[in-house]
Every structure is written in C-alpha cells, then in structure tokens.
Amino acid sequence: MTSSYRPPSGAAPRAREIWRGALGLTVLTLAGFGALYALAGVGIGQLLFPAAANGSLIERDGVVIGSALVAQPFVGDAYFQPRPSAAGFDPLALAGSNQARTHPDLRARLQETRDAIARREGVPAASVPADLATQSGSGIDPHISPQAAAIQVARVARARGLARDVVERLVASHTEAAQFGWLGQPRVHVLNLNRALDALPPARPPVFAQGGAA
C-alpha cells in the first residue's frame, strides 16, 4: 500500500478522469445500487415471506376480494363501517384530507360526520370516538378503535338478527391489543371482522334480507 500511495497534486483535476468516474458511477448507481439491490430485496421477500411480499391478499373461492392492508368501503347496516376516506377507498388516489385544524371546511365536516354517526348508531354525539369521525392519513386505514367498534355493535346485531353478545364476542376476538403492550394502539380490523360476520351461521331464520351471506 505504502509504495502505491500517490499524494494529490496541486494541479487542476483532469477533466477526462473525472467524467470517466462520473459515467462509471452513474451506471453503477442505476443498475447496481438501484435495480440489482431492488431485485435482491424482492428475491429475499418472495423467498422468506411470500404471502406478505405479494400484498397480503385475501381470496375467496380463488377470487381476490381485497388486501388485509387496504380498507374497503362498507355502507350496509349489517356491516361494521370503516373510517371515512378522503380518497374514496381508491388505492390509486391515496390521500388524507390534508386540511388544517383551523380550516373551516374541516370543522364543518367533522361536526356533520359526527352527527350522522350519532344518528345512525343511536348514541349521543359526544360518545362518537375521534377516529370514526376523521379521515385517515392514507385513505385506506384498515382499522378502527375498539370504541368505534363498540358503538356499532347494536346496529349490526339488529340488522343481522343476531344476539348482541354474539357480535360483541366476535368484536372482542378481532380486537388486537397494542403490539407487545407498548407499540401503537389497540384496534379492530374492519374487513376481517365483517368477513367473520358473513361466515357466521344465521342465528335465526333469515327474516332480514342480508341475514348470512353464506
């Protein structure tokens, strides 16, 4: 090493050497650091965790009905409803509202949404939790808080002709605690909960139109 060491010269750097290095680094960056590295990351992911690497898709009878990581719109009374979406649940238009706390439109929308939820669920407006009245950051938040699920239990049970405690037990079994007890927040996965509802055997003869899709 010592013998090959060359100290820098005071002369101006030679342009040809520099552009040759720049060209080499450009190719190396795009093909190596970019494409090859990304391919390696894809390869490792596909090898170790194929289901997750392919988007955590949920299939029913061979048809993709969604992803565990993408919220779906639910409007029927027989379903638990997700948080409002600023993107209309379209993953190609993902967005939050990006409205400021002081924006008059945001204040008006929150009031309106909260009152509508309160009427639908038959609860006082003050007991509507903040997450159910607000739009998420991504527009496809798959979760709601346990409180947001709790105020919807009575309506869902009524629409499906199920006993309230059956629905409550189902919600409880789909409630995830904070991870390891200290990361994130407790939450309920809306799509999985609604699928579990659909999979329940009808408790009474299906007098209601939607009673038990199975």
Next chain:
Amino acid sequence: MSEPFLLLALLVALGWPLGRYLAAVMRAEPMRGDRFFGWLERPLYAALGTRPETGMGWRAYAAAFLASNLLLGTVVWIIFMTQAWLPLNPDAIPNMRWDLALHTMVSFLTNTNQQHYSGQAQLSYLAQMTGVVGLQVVTPVMGLALAAATLRGLCGGRQAPGRPPGGVPADAHADVGNYWADVIRATLRFVLPLCLAWSALLTWQGVPATLAGGPLATPIDAAATLKEQKIPLGPVAPLVAIKQLGSNGGGWYGPNSAVPLENPTPLSDFLEVLAIGLIPVSIVFMIGPFTGRRRFGAMVFGTMLLMSVISTGLALWSEGHSASAADLALMEGKEVRLGTDASALWAALTTQVNNGSVNAMLDSTAPLTGLVAMVNMLINAIWGGVGCGLQQFIVYLLLAVFLAGLMTGRTPELFGRKIEGPEVKLLAVLILLQPLVILGFTAAALAIPGLAGTSSPGFHGLSQVFYEYVSAFANNGSGFEGLGDGTVWWNLSCTVALIAGRYPALVIPLAIAARLAAKRRAPEGPGTLAIETPTFALTLIGIVIILTLLQFMPVLVLGPVADHLALGSLIAR
C-alpha cells in the same frame, strides 16, 4: 409512552458499534470482509478508472462530486420523461411532464425526496427501481463522503500509510481522500447490507416485494359504490428500507408511511423510525474513532442529543398531551394502528434527521407540532441528514468558535489552526443563503396572485408555503400536502431551493476545512479555546437558536404561532 425511550436506547446501542465499523470502513482499515468486498470493489475501481489509495485535493474531490451528480441527474431526468416507452411498466404509466420530472429528479438527487407526484400512479417500476432507489442509495453516501473528506481536512488531511503524522507542506493540497472509493466502500460495506436486512424485516411485517402488477380486488359490500379496487404493489420493501435508512423519505405511495402497505404494523413503524435515526446517529459515533478525537465526538453527540430530546419532547407534548389534544380533529390524517404518540415521534425525528417521510399528514397536525418540525429543519443539524447534518454542524461549530473566540479575546482556532477572514466570509455566504432563498421565495409566492396554491385560508396558508420552501432548502422533503404544488412555478422554484440548499452546504465546509489544513498548526495549549466542554456545547446551541430566531421569528409567529392561537378559540367554542 415508553416508545421514545426504547428508541433512544436502541439508537445508541446500535449506533455505537455501527459508527465504529463505519469509521473503519472510511479509514480503509483491514477488516474481516476484505476478501469478499475486495472481490466486488476491484473491478468497479477499474471500471471507474481510479485507484482507491490515490489521494485527491479538495478541488478534485468536489469536482468529482459535482460531475457525478450532473451526469446521474441528466440520465434519471430522461428516464422519468420516457418511462412509458421503457420496460417494467406493468400498470401502463405515462411519461412525466418535463417540469415535474425535473423537480422529481433534483429532489432525489439532493437527498430530499420532496414529491409533487404520487408514486403508485405516476412512476413505472423501472423508474422507481433505477431512478428513485438508485439515487436514494447513492445520494446519502455522497453526503457521507463529503463529511468524511471535511473531517479529514479539519484534522490536517489524510496521511500516507506509514508516514509519520505532521501537517502537509504549505504549498501542497491536503489529501481529503478518494471520492470514488469513499462512495463505493460506504455503499457496499455499510449501506446496502443494512438495507437488505431492513427490506427483509419490512416484508416480514407485510410490505410488498414483487415485480408483478397489482391485482383487481372485488370488495365485499356490493351496496358500496366502489365495484373494484386496484391493489397497487411493486418492489416496495427495498425502496422503503433505503428511504428510511438514507435520510431520504420519498415513499412508493403518495401518503408515504401512513399507507398500511408501506407501514403495516406498529412494529414496522418502530423499525422504520429506528432506521430513520440509525445512520445519522452512527455517523456521530463515527467521528471519534475516525478522527482520533474522542472528546470532540462526545461533544458533538451531547450537543445533538440535547437538542433532539428537547425538540422531540415538545412535539410529543404538543400533539398528544397539550390542550389541543382534546380536539375532535386529533385523528384527522392519522392512522389508528399508530396513534398520536407514534405520529408525533415520527414528525420530530424525521425533521431532525432530514428525512421527508411521514406517517401522519403534517398539514392536519397541531400547529405547534408543525412549528417544531419547521424549526428542526431550519436548524438542520439535530443529527441532520446522512453527511449533510454533520456538514451543517461544522458550519455552526466554526461560527461558534469564531464568536466565542471574539467574546473571550482569544484567537479563534480549531484543532490548532486559525479561523480567519476568508473562512468567515465563506461561512457568512452559507448563513445568508438560507433566509434569502426561503423568505424570498415565500414572499414571491404569496405576493404574486395565483402562484401560492394554498388550500387553507388565514395563517395556515402562510405555514403551507413557508413549510414547502423550508423543507426544500433543508433537503427534508416532507410537506404540508394540502398545497397545490404540482405547478410549473412550484416545480421550478423548489428546484432552485433544493439545489441552493444542497451543494453549497456540502462543498463550502470542505473548502474551509482544506484551507485550514493548509495552515501551519499551532500547538494546543492552555491558551486554546477548549471546544470539547459542556460550556462550549451550550454556547453552540445558544448561537444556533439565536441565529434561527433572528432570521425566522416573524414568519414563525405569523404562521404556526398565530394558527395555534386561532385553533385555541375554535376548540373552546
């Protein structure tokens, strides 16, 4: 609330060994992986036409940095504008308009990742994998290389192996290292192994990693208006890994790490926030072993840690534990699985380390949280981005040495070399450039009708415009995204701010360091200003705060502070 403490503990526990390893990499010390990495590196050096042991003066080093940026940027710009005709575009995404492509290219080239586009709809897989990921990998390493070269200069230049230490002759240029070797060694031996590990961890938690196009799903509730739902996928995990590790921030999807596909669980959130801080903290731990001045490294660490703890504490309080947390709007723009504290922690750390990723929409956070984020970016050296954070810190350090020297009546000198008129003039250029660019553009955008594109009336509109330029100049990349920033004005003015915030801040400290290295070294004695002390660290913090307030107090009061006061009256009603 234990998350911030665990994060800090892990950053120190992992950053310390990683910093020692990084110092060995940058000093080209013999190490265990030499056989494998040497086998990878030798053909690359041959292709670039360089020999790693060949030294460069600061001019050659800076010229190599600028030339490689120019060429790389041009090629990526062309890829963005022609992606529709190139392979690996399963979702048939069209070409990008020239001004948007220019802004996007410069934004990634400057390690900023400010996004005026939505990745899942406007970039092909090829453009993401080469242009975006390639730049996300190499630009932080370029920053690191410049910082390493500056440190070498401050310590008198790299010594030939086997030669006795002692400054260079006054007529020679100090050897600040070999740019090509610095970039290649740090990428292959340090950054890419970390990225592959993080990519695997993130896929484990649910982040997609595939080359197949996204499927069309048929939602369950037929009564809803959405009849089919396209699930956008791609090689997301490797991009998210380097996006977080390399102080980048540009996500695959528009709303970034708020999207469950980029950040599926609270654990993935913790892994990502750890990655955000990891390399910037490691670089601070690198200083001691790299320069052989352990007390100096400790002073830098202590200074940055103190600023970081204060700023993070303020953000956590403002978002989740102040009066405005009782607002019904608290969860607007946030995700249920993450919650308020994880969002505030993320907002604080990302703006401290120059990483533009978000896991909650900053436009909808409490105004004071936005204020903390702005001040973090204006300081830009609380850890700071990979490499550029240390460069900015060195600017503050030289300024503090100069001012403290004046106040105590001692010759201002750093490591035995005098700081004189020409060096201080170069510093002044850097210090003045920031308010000129940020305030100048903010004023122009607001004064000329039709330019600003703000979505908020009142004080918050000012915050939106100011934040965008602060973020561009700081090379952070986050934004108050309600702003309509997809216009030619925003693309071009931000391009100027991005360039002005990147290249002078990296090159001028190197030039100053090389000037210092060429000076005769006076022995450090009892008359020397002791910079490796808590007193000096507090002086430095004081100077940083006074400087920032002097320049930006009026706009901060008119923007976020006034917004906060207005919000108070809204919640009370």
